[in-house]
Amino acid sequence: MENSEAxxxxxxxxxxxxxxxxxxxxxxxxxxxxxxxxxxxxxPLGGMTAHGRTILRRVVFYIMIFIxxxxxxxxxxxxxxxxxxxxxxxxxxxxxxxxxxASNLISGLFLMIERPxxxxxxxxxxxxxxxxxxxxxLSVKIRTFDNLFVRIPNESMIKQQVTTLTKFPIRRFDMKVxxxxxxxxxxxxxxxxxxxxxxxxxxxxxxxLFIVTGFxxxxxxxxxxxxxxxxxxxxxxxTMYEKTKKAFDEQGIEIPFPHLSLYAGSDSSAIKxxxxxxxxx
Amino acid sequence: MSNxxxxxxxxxxxxxxxxxxxxxxxxxxxxxxxxxxxxWDLGSSxxxxxxxxxxxxxxxSIDDAKAIRIILPEDDSNIMIEPSxxxxxxxxxxxxxxxxxxxxxxxxxxxxxLWFTVMHKKLDLPLIDQPLFRPSDTWFGNNTMExxxxxxxxxxAKSSSSDLLGLPTRAYTRLTLKNQQPLPIKxxxxxxxxxxxxxxxxxxxxxxxxxxxxxxxxENGVSRSKVESVQLSEANNTLVSEARVKSQKSxxxxxxxxxxx
Numbered sequence: 255m256e257n258s259e260a261x262x263x264x265x266x267x268x269x270x271x272x273x274x275x276x277x278x279x280x281x282x283x284x285x286x287x288x289x290x291x292x293x294x295x296x297x298p299l300g301g302m303t304a305h306g307r308t309i310l311r312r313v314v315f316y317i318m319i320f321i322x323x324x325x326x327x328x329x330x331x332x333x334x335x336x337x338x339x340x341x342x343x344x345x346x347x348x349x350x351x352x353x354x355x356a357s358n359l360i361s362g363l364f365l366m367i368e369r370p371x372x373x374x375x376x377x378x379x380x381x382x383x384x385x386x387x388x389x390x391x392l393s394v395k396i397r398t399f400d401n402l403f404v405r406i407p408n409e410s411m412i413k414q415q416v417t418t419l420t421k422f423p424i425r426r427f428d429m430k431v432x433x434x435x436x437x438x439x440x441x442x443x444x445x446x447x448x449x450x451x452x453x454x455x456x457x458x459x460x461x462x463l464f465i466v467t468g469f470x471x472x473x474x475x476x477x478x479x480x481x482x483x484x485x486x487x488x489x490x491x492x493t494m495y496e497k498t499k500k501a502f503d504e505q506g507i508e509i510p511f512p513h514l515s516l517y518a519g520s521d522s523s524a525i526k527x528x529x530x531x532x533x534x535x
Numbered sequence: 536m537s538n539x540x541x542x543x544x545x546x547x548x549x550x551x552x553x554x555x556x557x558x559x560x561x562x563x564x565x566x567x568x569x570x571x572x573x574x575w576d577l578g579s580s581x582x583x584x585x586x587x588x589x590x591x592x593x594x595x596s597i598d599d600a601k602a603i604r605i606i607l608p609e610d611d612s613n614i615m616i617e618p619s620x621x622x623x624x625x626x627x628x629x630x631x632x633x634x635x636x637x638x639x640x641x642x643x644x645x646x647x648x649l650w651f652t653v654m655h656k657k658l659d660l661p662l663i664d665q666p667l668f669r670p671s672d673t674w675f676g677n678n679t680m681e682x683x684x685x686x687x688x689x690x691x692a693k694s695s696s697s698d699l700l701g702l703p704t705r706a707y708t709r710l711t712l713k714n715q716q717p718l719p720i721k722x723x724x725x726x727x728x729x730x731x732x733x734x735x736x737x738x739x740x741x742x743x744x745x746x747x748x749x750x751x752x753x754e755n756g757v758s759r760s761k762v763e764s765v766q767l768s769e770a771n772n773t774l775v776s777e778a779r780v781k782s783q784k785s786x787x788x789x790x791x792x793x794x795x796x
Contacts, residue, residue: 422680451671452580458673458687459626483672483684 269330276326283322291315303372305389312391354409358392361408365389371418378417379406424457425484427491431498432473434508439466439474445505446478449497455490457481472512542587543616543775548572555592556616556651558704559583561667563651564595567612572605574653574663582648582668586703608657617776618736619650620706620744621729622664624685626675629692633712633722640713643692646705647729649742652776667704675726685726699741706734706742711765715752725749730779731764735772743767745778 295311328334371377375386384398394411396404433442443464450462463479482490516525542556548567556563561583564575575597627645635641648668652661676682693699699707714720732744746765
């Protein structure tokens with residue numbers, strides 16, 4: 255009897271019941287928040303991206319944890335109105351200290367709404383090109399093609415130009431090539447069109463484009479543009495260079511390297527430059 | 536092994552025997568060894584007009600880099616070869632654009648490359664599914680942002696079946712074009728839904744697909760195209776392969792001006 259009374263008084267003195275209740279609220283609340291947030295993120299919400307579902311899951315989880323925390327504090331006897339007052343002052347202080355983080359957070363929300371790119375897209379931002387591996391609350395993570403990990407703050411993504419290379423299903427490759435002045439441009443056009451025609455990866459439509467971009471110092475400059483599926487873009491790029499070179503070699507079309515001709519006057523012919531044997535004594 | 540000279544149908548692959556299917560420089564060679572099936576696929580940049588033949592050979596010169604090895608679910612030596620059609624829509628461009636007057640209809644015939652499809656009874660997906668001649672890719676859509684990846688085909692689009700070359704490496708499709716608009720239309724290219732067409736062989740050994748009906752109408756100020764497949768009569772035709780996808784009946788596709796006219 256005396257032991258029971260001692261035990262009861264011990265429990266009352268240290269409010270063990272309250273602490274136990276608060277602890278149980280937190281533990282049960284944690285698992286409940288996990289379950290509910292996972293359930294909500296798996297709901298068939300049409301059109302929601304993987305990134306959106308992650309954000310939704312986290313928001314639901316942290317809101318529930320916050321509610322459970324408030325319940326636990328109330329159970330422990332804390333006056334929540336005092337806490338709210340303190341939170342107000344604290345939020346101002348935190349706001350000043352975390353301007354950049356808050357800006358990144360809000361930028362992240364705008365990126366989520368605007369959706370200029372998704373996970374898996376290849377983008378160029380801030381001079382870096384790579385695959386987007388995650389779009390988080392504060393930053394976007396990119397894996398470059400040489401396997402480097404790059405973190406770009408969301409604020410930077412909103413402020414600067416971001417090019418999404420894989421947004422559309424097809425992409426144009428512009429091949430620049432120079433031919434010797436002596437070559438027949440129309441003949442070169444036919445050869446290049448035939449190269450494109452024989453290459454299955456090169457789309458028939460939109461049709462390839464042949465443009466004379468100008469008369470360079472050493473060559474007639476051309477641009478030959480062909481379209482390909484975005485998945486085949488790199489393969490087509492390599493193939494077009496190889497096959498064009500091969501076709502030019504077979505047809506005797508010269509791709510000149512930079513060269514200079516010397517003239518003594520407008521009426522003279524080019525001055526011949528040749529190496530002569532040196533007499534060594 | 537099939538009992539006649541057909542290159543398609545059921546084949547029994549005896550272990551270590553080399554089976555070759557070829558048309559001109561285009562070849563498929565297969566060899567089975569217990570549960571392993573090796574398939575060599577030698578492509579060609581030009582379309583062959585030779586008949587596809589099947590024979591047993593002693594050796595071949597195809598690079599092993601072009602081989603694929605498949606482990607079959609069981610030591611079953613039976614495979615099925617099916618002549619199929621393209622796995623994407625084929626955008627056919629008549630070599631000379633065709634003008635169809637108002638309230639007129641015409642039948643044109645096009646030929647598209649056959650696909651060589653190898654099936655195993657225990658597997659839903661084919662072991663290999665390759666064209667006898669790979670057509671060029673092309674984009675079909677209103678702009679470069681929205682549309683579909685298709686194959687491209689230049690065709691004479693003959694208006695009489697008797698003018699057809701009847702090449703053994705092609706499947707022929709009858710396209711019925713109907714102009715139900717008040718104005719003439721100029722047919723510059725046609726998107727033929729090849730995956731929705733079954734393949735048949737007639738009594739002369741020529742391959743045909745289901746027919747396609749293309750109607751162009753004018754409703755509420757908008758030009759609309761309707762494309763539907765029409766099953767071929769099996770009176771003189773034998774089905775050799777089912778359509779890749781079931782057609783969505785009478786699918787009204789959006790008014791691509793470039794589809795017809």
